Amino acid sequence: MSGVGKVTGFLSRLTRKAPPPARAAVAGPERVEADPAPEPVVSTKALRKFVGALRQCPSPTLLDLGPVLGPNIQYFGEQLGCKVIVEDVFESLDRFEEEGRPSDLPAFLETRFPQPAESVDGILCWNLFDFLDRPSADVVAAHVMRLLKPNGVLFGMFATDRGAEARFTKFVVVDDDAFRHREYSRPRARRAAMQNRDIGHLFGELRVSDLFLLQTRVREVLFRKPGYRLNK
Amino acid sequence: MWKRDESVRPTVGREPVQPTAPGGAAAHGLETDLRRPGDVRDVVNIGKSVVIKGELNGSEDLTVEGYVDGTIELKDHVLTIGPHGRIKAEIFAKAVVVLGKVNGNVTASEKVDIRDNGSVEGNIVAPRVAIAEGAHFRGSVDMQRKPEAVKPPEAPKAETKPVAQAPNGSKP
Known part of the structure; x- marks a missing residue:
């Protein structure tokens, strides 16, 4: 019996399939070179709806609050035809933490967004609000609500618990249904896990159009700014 | 017998330069020369110690390792900002490769390539944009193909017919 079990185990090891290769990045000649470290590919539910909303705009303008990524620029800029504005708030957060004056961040963020009101069709917040303290979050949320056009969409991710090993993560768009997670910078504890009602209060002028709870215990939330778009 | 005239032979390893800086461009410490x-x-090549303030036009590929403040226009050629290059200018070129620092808007008819450790703060208009991991960028990227967008703004000329303009003065 034990011999049969050994043979079966040996055969199963022989026939075990290799792990599937990582999904291909966004097609394009300027593809970022593959990082030797494995980067998990995680599915997303809200991105497809976010992209769908952008596709309805004739010349959408997108504001990205995360770090600039070549594949994302190609995806949103070249494939979707968006004008992409990059305002890396993570970089500001990191810099103020390093300089030992995180309390100055809200005042800095007040002047961080020079764009005119209602000039943006979509905003990518990623998981920024997991790392901001409440005063900074209030400032960024106020700017976000100001910048969005009527019917504009906001994409955000919110963890359901405090992650002890949280790191800033770059979300590289693979396609409409998947991100590749690329960790960077030093570990940084999340400030807090916001409750749904807190998120609702934070973006008081917006309404939640979709909320997905993923298996990764992350909530993906799509907000829309109420109003009617004028056809220009 | 057929010995080459060494007096006109360019120095190996140094590129000749065509300084094209009309419009009051002032170059200090130009370390390249016309052989x-x-x-x-x-x-x-524009070397590390070169400082140019004004308008820089050219009809050949250009590599900048120095400092340029003003406008750079290489309509049909490639502009490379070297690792030591510091640009505070509006840039118009066929293709722009950034390894140094650029502060200003960049317009390219073909491609903008921000390499690792390259930095751009300004708005980019180009049909293709590549941004490497580790590059710094703040501004906007517009990749829609607008033929008129790659042309630098021209001053109105007296002999040209006036073009209908929007009330706010923007181009139609």
Whole structure:
């Protein structure tokens, strides 16, 4: 019996399939070179709806609050035809933490967004609000609500618990249904896990159009700014 | 017997330069030189110690390792900002490769390539944009193909017919 079990185990090891290769990045000649470290590919539910909303705009303008990524620029800029504005708030957060004056961040963020009101069709917040303290979050949320056009969409991710090993993560768009997670910078504890009602209060002028709870215990939330778009 | 005239031979390892800085461009410490006036090379280098303030026009590829403040216009050629290059200017070129620092808007008819450790703060208009991991960028990227967008703004001329303009003065 034990011999049969050994043979079966040996055969199963022989026939075990290799792990599937990582999904291909966004097609394009300027593809970022593959990082030797494995980067998990995680599915997303809200991105497809976010992209769908952008596709309805004739010349959408997108504001990205995360770090600039070549594949994302190609995806949103070249494939979707968006004008992409990059305002890396993570970089500001990191810099103020390093300089030992995180309390100055809200005042800095007040002047961080020079764009005119209602000039943006979509905003990518990623998981920024997991790392901001409440005063900074209030400032960024106020700017976000100001910048969005009527019917504009906001994409955000919110963890359901405090992650002890949280790191800033770059979300590289693979396609409409998947991100590749690329960790960077030093570990940084999340400030807090916001409750749904807190998120609702934070973006008081917006309404939640979709909320997905993923298996990764992350909530993906799509907000829309109420109003009617004028056809220009 | 047929010995080459060494006096006109360019120095190996140094590129000749065509300084094209009309409009009051002031160059200090130009470390490159013209070896042979008739010899037109494809690539021009502006060295680390060179400071140019004003309008920089050219009809050949250009590599900048120095400091330029003003406007750079290389309509049909490639502009490379070297690792030591510091640009505070509006840039118009066929293709722009950034390894140094650029503060200003960049317009390219073909491609903008921000390499690792390259930095751009400004708005980019180009049909293709590549941004490497580790590059710094703040501004906007517009990749829609707008033929008129790659042309630098021209001053109105007296002999040209006036073009209908929007009330706010923007181009139609």
